[in-house]
Amino acid sequence: MNCVFVTGAAGFIGSSLCDRLLKSGIKVVGWDNFSTGQTEFVVKAKEEPSFELKRGDNLDLGLLASAMKGCDTVFHLAANADVRFGLEHPSKDLQQNTIATFNVLEAMRANGIRKIAFASTGSVYGEAQVIPTPEDAPFPIQTSLYAASKVAGEALIQAYCEGFGFEGYIFRFVSILGERYTHGHVFDFYKQLMDDPARLRVLGDGTQKKSYLYVQDCLSALLHVIKAETAKAAPHGCEVYNLGINEYCMVTDSISWICARLGVSPKLEFVGGRQGWVGDNPFIFLDTAKIRATGWQPELTIRQAVERTVDWLRENEWVFQRRAR
Amino acid sequence: MNCVFVTGAAGFIGSSLCDRLLKSGIKVVGWDNFSTGQTEFVVKAKEEPSFELKRGDNLDLGLLASAMKGCDTVFHLAANADVRFGLEHPSKDLQQNTIATFNVLEAMRANGIRKIAFASTGSVYGEAQVIPTPEDAPFPIQTSLYAASKVAGEALIQAYCEGFGFEGYIFRFVSILGERYTHGHVFDFYKQLMDDPARLRVLGDGTQKKSYLYVQDCLSALLHVIKAETAKAAPHGCEVYNLGINEYCMVTDSISWICARLGVSPKLEFVGGRQGWVGDNPFIFLDTAKIRATGWQPELTIRQAVERTVDWLRENEWVFQRRAR
Numbered sequence: 184m185n186c187v188f189v190t191g192a193a194g195f196i197g198s199s200l201c202d203r204l205l206k207s208g209i210k211v212v213g214w215d216n217f218s219t220g221q222t223e224f225v226v227k228a229k230e231e232p233s234f235e236l237k238r239g240d241n242l243d244l245g246l247l248a249s250a251m252k253g254c255d256t257v258f259h260l261a262a263n264a265d266v267r268f269g270l271e272h273p274s275k276d277l278q279q280n281t282i283a284t285f286n287v288l289e290a291m292r293a294n295g296i297r298k299i300a301f302a303s304t305g306s307v308y309g310e311a312q313v314i315p316t317p318e319d320a321p322f323p324i325q326t327s328l329y330a331a332s333k334v335a336g337e338a339l340i341q342a343y344c345e346g347f348g349f350e351g352y353i354f355r356f357v358s359i360l361g362e363r364y365t366h367g368h369v370f371d372f373y374k375q376l377m378d379d380p381a382r383l384r385v386l387g388d389g390t391q392k393k394s395y396l397y398v399q400d401c402l403s404a405l406l407h408v409i410k411a412e413t414a415k416a417a418p419h420g421c422e423v424y425n426l427g428i429n430e431y432c433m434v435t436d437s438i439s440w441i442c443a444r445l446g447v448s449p450k451l452e453f454v455g456g457r458q459g460w461v462g463d464n465p466f467i468f469l470d471t472a473k474i475r476a477t478g479w480q481p482e483l484t485i486r487q488a489v490e491r492t493v494d495w496l497r498e499n500e501w502v503f504q505r506r507a508r
Numbered sequence: 509m510n511c512v513f514v515t516g517a518a519g520f521i522g523s524s525l526c527d528r529l530l531k532s533g534i535k536v537v538g539w540d541n542f543s544t545g546q547t548e549f550v551v552k553a554k555e556e557p558s559f560e561l562k563r564g565d566n567l568d569l570g571l572l573a574s575a576m577k578g579c580d581t582v583f584h585l586a587a588n589a590d591v592r593f594g595l596e597h598p599s600k601d602l603q604q605n606t607i608a609t610f611n612v613l614e615a616m617r618a619n620g621i622r623k624i625a626f627a628s629t630g631s632v633y634g635e636a637q638v639i640p641t642p643e644d645a646p647f648p649i650q651t652s653l654y655a656a657s658k659v660a661g662e663a664l665i666q667a668y669c670e671g672f673g674f675e676g677y678i679f680r681f682v683s684i685l686g687e688r689y690t691h692g693h694v695f696d697f698y699k700q701l702m703d704d705p706a707r708l709r710v711l712g713d714g715t716q717k718k719s720y721l722y723v724q725d726c727l728s729a730l731l732h733v734i735k736a737e738t739a740k741a742a743p744h745g746c747e748v749y750n751l752g753i754n755e756y757c758m759v760t761d762s763i764s765w766i767c768a769r770l771g772v773s774p775k776l777e778f779v780g781g782r783q784g785w786v787g788d789n790p791f792i793f794l795d796t797a798k799i800r801a802t803g804w805q806p807e808l809t810i811r812q813a814v815e816r817t818v819d820w821l822r823e824n825e826w827v828f829q830r831r832a833r
Contacts, residue, residue: 270671270672273610273613273614273617273668274610274614277606277607277610277664281602281606281660282602282607285598285599285602288598289598289599292598307647308647309666309744310743310744318647319646319647320646320647321644321645321646321647322633322643322644322645322646322647322648322748323647324666324743324744324746324748325662325663325664325666325667325670326666326667326670326744327667327670327671328664328667328671330663330667331660331663331664331666331667332663334659334660334663335606335656335659335660335663335664337650338650338655338656338657338659338660339602339650339653339656339660341634341649341650341651341656342650342651342652342653342655342656343598345650345651345652346595346652346653347595418635418649419634419635419649419651421649423647423649
């Protein structure tokens with residue numbers, strides 16, 4: 184791994200990955216269309232001579248293929264992460280997740296690059312009947328366009344591994360928290376509390392159970408597995424790993440940690456029923472035995488990850504101006 | 509079910525479905541881009557006043573949506589069925605299967621149509637570890653671009669069922685045989701034997717196990733389940749059914765039946781190893797308990813289906829001129 188191509192390089196996880204890779208002396212080509220990426224997130228990386236930032240969209244296969252030239256590994260993290268609003272623009276997930284992944288694979292093929300790590304999601308398990316959910320859980324029914332588009336991306340990568348000798352690492356993420364986090368419940372709650380610390384509106388009934396992983400723990404897992412090259416010995420040249428933590432919390436737990444950290448005591452207003460939104464998985468809790476067996480383990484608890492996120496948001500309130508919905 | 513829209517209406521299964529629907533008094537709008545469809549297959553249907561044939565491609569969403577107007581149910585059978593040659597043109601499966609399915613769903617949404625039956629494939633199970641393979645087999649690794657594109661189509665339909673209240677029927681077909689069959693091993697073997705009845709070249713070692721269903725049995729299953737409206741009571745509004753037969757054969761068995769029917773005794777030449785082609789599933793044998801529990805059962809054995817196919821090919825040798833590869 185000498186030169187790594189990172190899609191979504193200006194995003195939350197992507198920019199953090201670039202920093203980690205650069206720190207360990209690896210050359211990085213960052214690629215982002217800046218639809219949600221932030222130039223501020225790559226300021227630090229751009230100071231490094233071994234970092235190159237290229238602006239472009241995954242739907243532009245020609246530009247993508249030429250940008251990738253000279254790299255030997257691809258971390259494909261770019262995605263439409265607007266999970267909750269899939270039904271408002273159904274083609275977005277198809278384009279930015281499924282077709283984008285196809286283009287990444289084709290650009291790799293054009294450049295003779297075969298190693299790919301892919302950020303998938305634990306929501307591909309739909310409403311899992313087996314919890315914690317292992318990688319070989321029963322063939323699921325998809326319940327969101329986002330998860331459907333990620334399943335499609337996974338399937339494409341697997342077919343390229345089998346058909347073109349690619350080496351694939353698919354990671355099914357739980358929600359990730361930490362520095363540079365710019366969407367999801369901690370972000371939404373923080374924003375509401377900035378506006379009015381006396382009340383907090385919560386989608387669903389607050390009992391939704393969630394599992395969160397700290398971003399640096401997530402990156403450690405990715406880098407650990409890629410370094411171990413586990414897919415080389417895997418059937419079909421592809422490994423699928425759940426990526427999460429062995430604990431979960433309820434939304435109300437997270438709210439109490441956020442409020443304690445901020446020193447506020449809002450009145451909670453619960454809106455809606457069992458689910459936060461149509462297609463929201465009421466409980467994503469992944470069995471992470473497989474990735475732990477490779478020797479990786481997370482260092483932060485969910486509470487610590489929530490607190491670091493709150494601390495970072497407090498120091499970076501500018502992000503709320505950027506992501507107006 | 510008063511007016512049915514059939515994609516792939518001039519194809520092997522699609523045209524047979526049109527005939528069946530018309531026979532039971534249902535109005536049919538047939539849609540085909542004639543990339544592999546045959547005008548001869550819809551000659552009979554076109555004699556019916558309740559049949560309308562429209563030429564168009566699923567990638568043309570505008571035309572597709574206007575063609576669908578007035579229908580209440582969609583049978584989405586159109587697909588790139590060039591399973592073996594996926595690696596030669598990787599974008600074809602993405603476009604004609606995944607994006608096409610998305611367009612069919614969007615065209616339905618534009619017209620307020622919610623009921624869809626989809627022809628998926630047993631090859632979505634990859635190299636299944638559980639045989640016979642049930643619908644809730646372990647989350648598989650995809651081994652072909654074709655299967656990957658069908659998994660993507662399934663996932664999209666499921667997400668539309670959950671998100672937009674669609675009523676989805678996904679059928680994972682084994683290989684289908686019978687009248688109007690224009691691709692696959694019986695077709696290939698017949699063609700070879702026409703050219704030279706003294707020798708037959710067989711991909712793989714001939715021990716590949718396969719399960720085949722007769723086309724009219726396949727259609728009976730589709731119509732039976734749609735009529736029973738099972739998906740209305742299903743979680744997420746979507747049902748997935750394996751569609752096959754409780755027996756299988758080896759390629760060599762099928763060869764012996766074909767040769768017996770034709771009265772030839774060719775020398776068999778086996779080419780290649782365990783698999784017929786990269787991504788070929790060495791053994792697809794589906795557990796069909798779920799669809800049988802609805803009351804459906806097939807009437808023909810695999811041998812009878814092979815023989816009917818041979819008989820039809822003998823009476824319709826023109827199809828070999830049409831499908832030159």
